[in-house]
Amino acid sequence: MAVAYHTLALTKDPAPEAKLEWAMFDRRVIQGQFPFSASDAFSKTSNGRVVRVSLRFAPPPLVSYVQLYTDDVVYGGPPKVVSADGDLLLIQMVVAVPDESPSNFPDNFFVYKASPEWPQLYALPTLGDDWFGRCQPTGIFHSGGDDFFAANLQTLVGENREEVAQLFRYSSLSKEWKLFHIDCPQDPENGFYPICWHTDSVFCYGEYMCWADYHQGIVYCDVSTDVIELRFVRFPGIETRLATCDGHGLPERVRTVAVNKGKIWFINIDDGRFSSGGRSECSVSMWTLKTLELKWEKEHTFALSDLWSVVKYQQSPLPQSVPGFPLMDLHEDGVLHFIVRESIKSELDWRVTINVNTLALDYEPYLNAIEEPYARRDVKNKFYNSALLASKVCQCLDLPTGRS
Template sequence: MAFPDWVMLDPYVFRDGPFPDDDPTAAIGHNSRGDKVGVRFLLRAPPEPSSIFLDWEAGTGDCDDFSVVAAHRDAVLFQMGYLVSLGSSNAYKAFDYLLYRAAGAGGSSPSLDLLAPFGGSVDELKARMEADGLIRLTNQHLRRLKCLDIGVLCRDGEEFAVAELQITRSEVGPELHVLRSSTSSRKWELKRPPITPANGGSLDLEKFLWDWDADTVIPFGSYLCWVDYCLGILFCDMFDENPQLHYLEFPADVRGACFGGCCQAVGVTNGVMKLVSLVPDDGLIAENYTPESGFTIVCWTLRMDEMDKMVWEKDAVLKSDHLWSMLKPDFLWPLDEFRFITTNRFPRVQFPLISIDDSSVIYLVLAQNGRVEEAGYNYDETWLLAIDMSKMTLKMSFPYIEDEMGDPSPEMLAFAEDKFWRFEPFLAADFSRHFNLRCPRHVLLKPAEA
C-alpha cells in the first residue's frame, strides 16, 4: 500500500510509542541544548487521522513541550519549548524550531534540521539576563506558546521560508520575522511590512490593529496567509524583498459569526483557496452545533473578478437539518461496535477541514459525551466525517474515539483525556506524497497496536 497523497495530521504527539530504526518516515535531529530528538509518522488516508510519534528522552520536564506548527509540500515545522535556567532563581521558556523534510525525488531519507534560534540562543538569553537583570514576557511570547503566528512555505527545489508575524497596537506597526533558506546567513530577518486593503479602498488601521487576532497561518502560492477567523486574511509574498500585507475581509455574512477554528476553516485545494464556515441561523456565536441549534455549512472559493479583484464566491450550502438527516444509524454505523447518536449525550459538530485534493469534500468532527462514569476517565465519543458538498452526502466516516476502548493503555488514556479537555483542529498536509517508498506493515498499525 502506498503512502496517501495527503493526510489529516493529528496535533496530539505520542511520546511512548516504539521507534523502529527501519521506519521510512523517521528522522533524527538535535535541539539547541543538544538533546537528541526523533520524529516519525503513522500515515493514513483521510478521514482517518495521521499520528506523530516523538522520541525525546530528555524532554520529560513539566514545561517540555513539542508541537506541530505548520506544513507545506514536503516540509513539516515543529516547535519545541523548554525552560532555560538563567540563574539561581530565574528561568525562561525558550523555543526551538525544527524543520522536517520528507524524502526527496532522489529517494533520500527524511531530515530533521534545527533552524537558527528565534529570540536568541541560550547564551544570548543568559547574557541579556546578566545585563538587564530580567527578561520581560511579552504578549507575543504567550502567543508563541500556542503556535498562532508562524508558518512555513516551500518553493521549487529545497528553498523554503519560515515566518512569524507580530501584530501590535503600537506605532511601530507589524513586525515580520523571516528565515529564508536562500540567504547565506540562514538567520531571522526583521521586516516591517505595511498593511493595505487587497482590493484598494480605505482601511481603519487603528481599529484593525485593535481587533486583529490571528488563528492560523496558511501557505498559498508564494504567499503565507495569516487568518483571523472573525475578520479575514493577511496575504504576504514571502519571497519579496520588500513585502506588504494585503488584507482581504471574509464575506459579510460570516465575519464575526464564528468561534475561531471550531466552526471555520481556510484551506487550499489544487491551488485554489477555499473557505468553509458553520454559520448560526440565529446569528449568535456558538462554539459547537447540536441538532437543536440551526446552522448552515457554507463553502466559498476565492476568485479573481473581471477587475482583477479578489472576491469570495459562494459555491455550496448545506443546512443543518439535511446534515443530521444523513447521519442515520444504519448508514453511519453499520457495524455493531459503533454507537448511536443520542440527544441526551449532547451530539455536536465542530472543526471543519477542507480536502487538499477534492474541492467538493470537507471534513467535520462529530462528538457526543462519553460514558465517563462507566469508563472512569474523561472522553468524548468522536467520529470524523467526510462530507461531499456537491452531492450533499456523507462520503465516509471513521470512529476516532470509541465509546468502549476496553482496557486502554496509559498513552491512549492520556490521548482521550487530552482530546476531552483541549481538542485542536487537524492539520491538512501533503508531505506524505513526497515519499518514494512503500508502506511496510508497522507503519500501518494503529497507535494502540504499535
Template structure:
C-alpha cells in the same frame, strides 16, 4: 509501500522510541540544548487521521513540550519549548523550531534540522539577563506558547521560508520576522511591511490592529496567509525582498459570526483557496452546533474578477437539517458501528477541514456526550465525517474515539483525556506524497483458509493488497456509488484492493453500504475457499 497523497495530521504527539531503523518516515535531529530528538509518522488516508510520534528521551520536564505548527509540500514545522537556565534561580521558556523534510536531496532519507534561534541563543539570553536583570515576557511570547502566528512556505527545490507576523496594538505597526533558506546567513530578518486593503480603498489601521487576532497560517502560492476567522486574511509574498501585507475581509455573511477554528476553516485545494463556515441561523456565535441549533455549512472559493479584484464566491450550501438526515445507519459503513444520533447524547459538529485534493469535499468532527469513568478519565465518542458538498452526500466516516474503549493503554487514556479538554483542529498536509520510496521495503505473503459463513475483520492498509483464489469460488462485490456490483471469483482469480480502501472477506448475502471495496467469498460446494494474499 505507498502513502496517501495527503493527510489529516493529528496535533496530538505520542511519545515513542527508539524508532525502527527501517521506518521510512523517521528522522533524527537535535535541539539547542543538544538533546537528541526523533520524529516519525503513522500515515493514513482521510478521514482517518495521521499520527505523530516523538522520541525525546531528555524531554521529561514539566515545561518540555513539542508541537506541530505548520506544513507545506515536503516540509513540516515543529516547535519545541523547554526551560533554559540563565544563572542563579532564573529560567526562561525558550523555543526551538525544527524543520522536517520528507524528501532529501538525491533521494536521501527524511531530515530534521534545527533552525536558527528565534529570540536569541542561550548565550544571548544570558547576556540580556546580566545586563537588564530580567527578560520581559511579551504578549507575543505568550502567543508562541500556543504556536500562533508562524508558518512555513516551500517552493521549487529545497528553498523555504519560515515567518512569524506580530500584530501589536502600538505605533510600531506589524513586525515580520523571516528566515529564508536562500540567504547565506539563514538567520531571522526583521521587516516592517506596510498593510493595505487587498482590493484598494481605506483601512482603519488603529481599529484593525486592535481587533486582529490570527488563528492560523496557510501557505498559498508564494504567499503565507495569516487568518483571523472573525475578520479575514493577510496575504504576504514571502520571497519578495520588500514584502507588503494585503488584507482581505471575509464575506459579510460569516465575518464575526464564528468561534475561531471550531466552526471555520481556510484551505487550499489544487492551487485554489477555499473557505468553509458553519453559520448559525440565529446569528448568535456558538462554539459547536447540535440538532437543536440550526446552522448552514457554506463553502466559498476565492476568485479574481474582471476588475482584477479578489472576491469570495459562494459555491455550496448545506443546511443542518439535511446534514443530520445523512447520519442514518443506511448511509454509513459499517452499518453496526456508527453511533445513532439521539438528542439525549447531545451530538455536535465542529472543526471543519478542507480536502487538499478534492475541492468539493470537507471533513467535520462529530462528537457525542462523553463518559466520566470510575478510572477518572473523560472522553467523548467522536467520529470524523467526509462530506461531498457538491453531491450533498456522506462519503465516509471514521470512529476516532469509540464509545467503548475497552481496556485502553495509559497512552490512549492520556490521548482521550487531552481530546476531551482541548480538542484542536487537524492540520491538512501533503508531505506524505514526497517520500523517496524507490522500492518496496518488505513483502508479506500469507495463506488463509475460509470455511462456510466465515469472514475477516474489516481492514484497510497503507499498501496495495493482491488476492489469489487458490481453491473454491465466490463473489467480489464492488461498491463505489449506487448499487453494489457483484463479480464472480473462482479458482485462479486474482483481484487487488487499492491503498487504504476498507475491505472484508465475508459470506454471500451480507452486503454493506458505503464508498469502498467489499469482498465476499462463499462456498456453494461446501468446500473450503483458500485465498493467498500478498501485501507490498
C-alpha cells in the same frame, strides 16, 4: 484434420494500488521511544541534545501523527506541528535550560523535509531578545529545492499608538532570522482590526504566505522579498468581530480555510454563535476566492436539517448536534470531514465525512492514538479541541493507502 488452435487465457492486469495523496495530522506530537523507520530524521535541540522525528501515516479520514524522541527536557506541553507546505512540516517545542527562568526557555523550531531516500530535520536557530510572541502564527514556505522560509507575524501597537506588525523571517539561504517592522493595511471599513488580530491558521498560496483570523479574514505577503507589504482580504458571509479583543472563542470549531486544486477555500458553519442577529437555521457554506478580483464566490451550501433528515444519518448512532472542526478533503471534490460529539463531556466522538453535493455520508468513532496517563476517563475515542492539519507531505513518498 481440423487444426487445433491454442486459446490464450486473457488475464486482467491488477489495478494499480492506490497511493496516499494527503494526510490529516494531529497537531500534537507523540513523544517517546519508537522503532527506527525509513522516515527517521535527526537533529539537535538548542541545548545540543538529540532529536529524532518520524512520521506515522494513516489514510484519511484516519489521523496521522508526528513522532518525536529527545533526551532533552520538553517544557510547557508536548511539541506541536505548527504548519506545513509541500514536503515540509514545521515543528515547535520549548526546551528547559538549567539555571534559567521558565520565561526564558527558548522556542525550538524544526523543519522536517520528507524524502523516500533521505529525510532531513533542520534545527532553526533560536530567536533573539526581540522575540516575545506566540509560535502559532509561524508558517513554512517551500520556495524550491532545499530552500525554504519560516515566518512569524505579530500585530501590535507602536509607541505612538499606531497599529504595526512585526514579521520574523528565517531564510534557509542566510540561515538566520531577520526582523521586519511593517505597516498594517488600513482597512477598518472592510473589517480589518490589527489590534485585535489573532492568527488561527497559516498556509501558503503560490508565492504568498497567508495568516487567517477566522473573525476577520486573511493577511498575506511575499516573504521571499526584503520589501514586505501586507495585504488584507475579508472573509465572506460572517460578521467581522468588533474592535475589541474579547470574545474570540474557538472559531476553528466552526471555520477553516484550505488551499486545494489551485483555489483558496473558506468553510463556515453558521450556528449563530458569532452573529448579533440571533440564531437562525444552521448551515454549512463553502466559498472560493477569485484571486484577481479578491472577491469570494459561494460554491456550496446545505442546511444541517437536510443532513439530519438523510436516512443513513437517522439510522446511525450519530447525535443531531452541530458538527465541528471542518476539514476539506484534498483528494475528493466536494468532501468535508467533521467531528461530531453529543457533548463536551461525552467519551465518544465521531468522525463524519460528507459529500456536500449529495449529502452522502460515512462515519466511525474518532480514534485518538495519544495516550493520557493521568486522564480520569477513557480518551481513545476523544477528539481534543485542536484543528487537524491537512498536508501533502506524503505525496513524494509513494505510499500505499492500505485501503481497498
